[in-house]
Amino acid sequence: MGKLLAKIKKGSAEIIGFIILIVFIAVVAAPSIKTLGQTVKTGVDxxxxxxTQTIQQP
Incomplete structure (x- = not known):
């Protein structure tokens, strides 16, 4: 029974660690992703x- 509890606790710790890592990456990367999106939008515009100007030329 003790080994089972140890495995469950280890699995839970790994899941929590993974979630914290994903949240950290999202928070750190968000400004860069926003800037990249704005750059792409500016280029597309x-x-x-x-x-449009080329098509409208006589």
Whole structure:
């Protein structure tokens, strides 16, 4: 019975550690991901404007 409890506690600790790691990565990476998204949006908007201007030329 003692070995079973030890395994359950070890498994729980690993799950909690994994969750903490994922939350930490999300918090640390969030600003970089937001900046990357804004950069991509700016590039897409610029390309869209250029294509629209090219199509509208006589």
């Amino acid at each position: 610029s390309t869209n404007t250029q294509v």
